[in-house]
Amino acid sequence: MRKIFFLLLAALTIQLHLHAQGYQLTVKLKNYTSGKLFLANYMGRTTYLADSTEVNAAGEAVLKGKTPLLPGIYLIVLPGKEKYLETLIDKQQVFAVTIDTTDLVNKTVYKNSADNDLFLAYNKFIYQLESQAAAITEQLKNAHTAADSASIAPQQQALGKKVQEYRNDLITKHPGTLLATIFKAMKEPEIPQKPAGEDSSFAYRYFKAHYWDEVDLASDRLVRTPVLEGKLKKYFAQLVVNMPDSINADCDALIAMTRKSKETFKYVLWWLTYNYESSPYMGMDGVFVHLVEKYYVPGEAFWLNAEQLNKIVNRAYTLAPNLIGQQAAPLELKDTASKPVSLYKTQAKFTVLVFWDPTCGHCKTEVPRLDSAYKASWKNKGVTMIGVKTEGSREEWLSFIKEHKLNGWIHASDPEPASNYRRLYDVYSTPVVYLLDEKKKIVAKRLAVEQLNEFIDRSAGKNAAARL
Structure with a gap:
């Protein structure tokens, strides 16, 4: 027991030490002796600059900071901004990577980053399947009849099955890793056979009810990936009834799932607010007003300053009197x-x-x-x-x-x-x-x-x- 205690204490000390260090990414570039290296992160499907540094004469660049980076998929953008390498950032934030621009997939080598070893292996696997995917695409282009296209479909399905099997295997063998979290979130519910007595809407209701089951909304790990935004877009575009009252209920239910993660709560509330405030569809301003009244007015948008908050609240109060279904104001x-x-x-x-x-x-x-x-x-x-x-x-x-x-x-x-x-x-x-x-x-x-x-x-x- 004493030995286990000291091992746990040593592990905790290492974690605290790494946390105190913040992050340090040492990037070694072949064929570069100067230029600026950038580190960007996804926020949804958009990317934002996180850090930058100069490449020295030896082709080495060190990105570091005292505050740890939030988890997610980051982009190491090479000088000239024409090439980049996607990199996973999670708990381990002190590591090195050697990049050879002649082959970013097969000649990249990580040191002290188990997350990126898994990610690199997956990318190599996908790279090996690309020639098969290209061949199938070419066959589809040359297909002359519906029967020709139908005969190619099993090849596409087989390829998709290989990818999903790889992901499922990684989820099983490396549970809890960032890549496993991403792969789980990308999965969609498998609809069982319709039980006796269920009507034709069973498949839709089941799919919607289980849509978020494998998505980790209780941590910050999916915010800085393209996955969460993709899930949000599909859910609210295809599964939610396009009526303000229904949308409001689904917004509230989803936001409730994010309460354990400040970053996920922030991103989901921001995405919903922006999506419905800027919607081209009539009546969606009612959703915007609902979100502002329920979350912004009580002060839950902790990331906004007073001026920013006032602008959003004032906009909602401007829209509130003329929502669809409201009594028109006297004139x-x-x-x-x-x-x-x-x-x-x-x-x-x-x-x-x-x-x-x-x-x-x-x-x-x-x-x-x-x-x-x-x-x-x-x-x-x-x-x-x-x-x-x-x-x-x-x-x-x-x-x-x-x-x-x-x-x-x-x-x-x-x-x-x-x-x-x-x-x-x-x-x-x-x-x-x-x-x-x-x-x-x-x-x-x-x-x-x-x-x-x-x-x-x-x-x-x-x-x-x-x-x-």
């Missing part, structure tokens, strides 16, 4: 004769609310197109058009209305100004278009004419069906 405006115009006193089955500027190039194209759709179809479906001038002089406004014969619209402006429409309707560029229902709830927003036409047709059809 009290003045028409072209300076008489009152009230949004809620304007009775209509549908209201198309257009914020526009007679001097805006995009408005000059879109507003006449909206008017054409209104006169051709929407008017007969109970649509009322309300146009709100945001910029430009009164003369430019009236001239545009007359020139393009925008008859039948309610034209309004806010000359005082007093309605605060810019904040309430998030109007910071033009045109901005909202579709409101009979009760002035927001049905759609920021759509082109064709998309808006589809929404009006669909909504009109629903109303007709409801009356039957």
